[in-house]
Amino acid sequence: MQNGAVHVRKIISGIDIGSDSIKFIVGEIFEGRLHVLSASKFRNSGIERGKVVDEDAAVDSIKKAIEDAREVLSVDIDKCILGLNMINARIAKSENSIKIENESHMITGQAISTLMTRAVDGKIPQDFVLAGVIPIEFVLDENKIVERPIGMKSENLKMRSLVVALPRDYVSVMLDLVNKSGLKVIDVVPNAVGDYYAFKNHSLDEQSGAIINLGNEATTISIFDKGELENTSMFPLGGKNIVKDISYLAKIGDREAYAVYKDIVLANSRLANPNEYRIVVDLNGEKIKINQFDISEVASSRIDEILNLVKKQINVLTKREISYIIVTGGLTELRDFKLSLERAFGKNANLGKLNVLGARDNSYSSAIGIIQFFEKKLDLKGKGYSIFNDSEIVNMTNSYNERDLDNNSLLSKVFGYFFDN
Structure with a gap:
């Protein structure tokens, strides 16, 4: 739409297609920070364990x-950026160099684009497709290492990067779902990279650690060393297993179990109230009481199992000393999850905390992070991008100006700030 403009409004959307819900973020990158303009989340019953079981249901959830x-x-x-799960991902290191042949030896965005294209050569296994090139560092003459070389002078430019590939069939299915919903995918980004960028700061970029995403059907463990994705793995346990446990033990249907899970379940039973209960109808058609303490004990047991598996998997994935563990994902939104995290890891792990106005829920971490990574990749090339053209931005601004919004309301402040500057 608008590429290469100096003052382009950087409004970008990102979508994360989970088995439990669709997360869709529209945000603007302003002065280096993401400001969320809208955050949408809808239940998704069309995908199980990364596979489409009901295409119509999945497309309908995306459309909503x-x-x-x-x-x-x-x-x-x-238009949108699409986040992809690290299902059977392949990660390869790549190192490529080019000569800067213009008269001034000034590094341009085209030079960086050329390096990214060359990074892929020979790195994609058969039946896999490219899911992302992740620059690690650039090296100029005299081995000078920089993060953003555009505009600098050097006769030679080297790039160290990671190339992420995912199974062709999986990527094709996800792209097809998004296209059928009416969106054009302008780029794909691995969700593991998105989770890192959602919490990225200078401290993380200098240390080794793990980002854990506890989802509905799967848990993803990603190991990073100074911002470099080193290894990743998934195992099929998540929030859905707690719902199944409730359904089995209480002898109630999955829908009733999910309602109980959302309504009264705590991640840790320490603060659960045995006198708080819900009345539900079991599979025999009889009304039964489910109290918060007993059902939270069920959830707590399953969460302990998941977190203990995470600890073991971290030790398998890396022998480095881990300086941080950040835990995110939808399951962490269960009340009192921090108590379970402390019981499993002590003070060695932190619950992710999104510092983004308008989307504090950890289930949005991947969708937020893929937007931030995409913007950084464009910035490396000296480019800007927006999913909206100038007239659409004007229409959006006018729409809010025409509404009867209190000038002191948060919404009026947010949109006044974004669109009047």
């Missing part, structure tokens, strides 16, 4: 998330 964002922003949305 898009429509919700459209209603908030009063503008059509037809």
